[in-house]
Amino acid sequence: MARKNLIGISDDRAIEAEADLGRSSVDRPISGLISAARPASPVGGITRSLSNITQKVERAQELERQLAEGLAVVELDPAHVDASFVADRLGVAADAQSALAQQIREHGQQVPILVRPHPAEAGRFQVAYGHRRLAAAREIGAKVRAVVRDLSDEQLVISQGQENNTRTDLSFIERSLFATRLEDRGFARDVIMSALGVDKAALSKMITVVRRLPIDLIEAIGPAPSIGRRRWTELAELLEQDGKAEAAADFTNDETFQARDSDQRFEVLWAFLRAAKTRTKAVRWLAPDDTAPVRIRETESETTLSFNRKQAPGFADFVRQRLQSLYLEYQQETGD
Structure with missing residues (x-):
């Protein structure tokens, strides 16, 4: 049913009635066009009610459109928001996370996160990007500002990867591990290339490095932000020598190793493996x-x-x- 007949009154009749009074049928306060005061009349009151109803419906529909297109920012309870199904980080330093939480506490959350309705759980959401901001909101007990969009799995990981590409704090091994996890989940390489903003050759090298390394060892070292592809490749070559993978596993379990920062963990392990002799008989x-x-x-x-x-x-x-x-x-x- 057309909106002009919501309460059974024709807009045309209302316009004709107001035309007889020589007045505009629509108030536009935002534009500065406000009709002069006029004597109350049944037709004028009905028309104003109809106008108010129509405006409210249009505002509701506009908000729904903005939410669907990801144009509106809403506040969500962090308890109702889950992480992405593919991790892109190897951990965040506690001091960096605390600093972010303090910044949001003092100045508010300036940049919203991107979420989608959870594909399996009604009433919940899943993050595409903004995991650190979500964690900070949880820490300070605040709502998290978010843009909600309907995203497929492919759209989510592309959004997640492209957002990461705009930042400089994701290391080579984190990006490579993210790419490998996507491939293990069955995503095509062209999708992974779009997510990471790399070409076919670069993606192949990234995945190859991860395939040559034990995942437990990567996680023990951490993001190692200063270490690039060449050094990780050298580490893989050392680990492929006889007996060194087992020696590395023992070395990384030591408490003194775990107490170092991530770059230092890589360096001391690399030096240890370089000095270690291949155990042969x-x-x-x-x-x-x-x-x-x-x-x-x-x-x-x-x-x-x-x-x-x-x-x-x-x-x-x-x-x-x-x-x-x-x-x-x-x-x-x-x-x-």
Whole structure:
């Protein structure tokens, strides 16, 4: 039903009635156009009521449109707001978070966060970006100012990533870990590229670095804001040497390591692994003729046989030709 018939009175009739009185049918106080006082009449009162109803409906519809388009800022209870389903940080320093909370306490929250209605829980919301501001609002017991938008999963992570790109406090490893987590959740690489603002080659390098590192080790080191891709790649190469991954795990569990800041944790671990020797064990196999034609080198991940061509010429080829039969014999004995 058209709004002009909400209470059964035609706008055309009202306009004609007011035209007979020689007055404007609409007050526009914002524009400075206010009609002169006029004698009360039934038709004029009805028209004013109709105008008020229409304006209220239009204001409500405009607010709904702004909320749907993310143009209006609302205040939400932080208890009703959940984090994004993909983390983009490896932790925030306590002093930095306290400083943010104090700033909001003194000056208010100047920049709203972006949330969407929670896809699985009615009455709740999920953050696209603004996790630190949300945490600060919780800390000081205040409402959090937010823009609410209907976002798909892809739109949320793109918004989250692009907001992060405008800041300088996300480190290389945090961005790379965020990209890897998105790929593990099934997001296409073009979506991840849009979220991070990087090209295909850069994204591939970022994900490759994370794939070469134990996630527990990355989390133990933290964001390491001063450490770039080259140094993380060097660390991955050190960890791939025999026995060093296990040594690194033991080293990072030490309390003195955990007490350092993130950049220092990276540096001391890198220096430790550079100095650590690969744990190997090498022995010579003694043959019945008292020669030692084979040297056996063992590490925690593999065993290597080295053949001495001077002491036993052709013995390496002899063993190589019989590897298949030896393996079949091994399977029969072990039941594999």
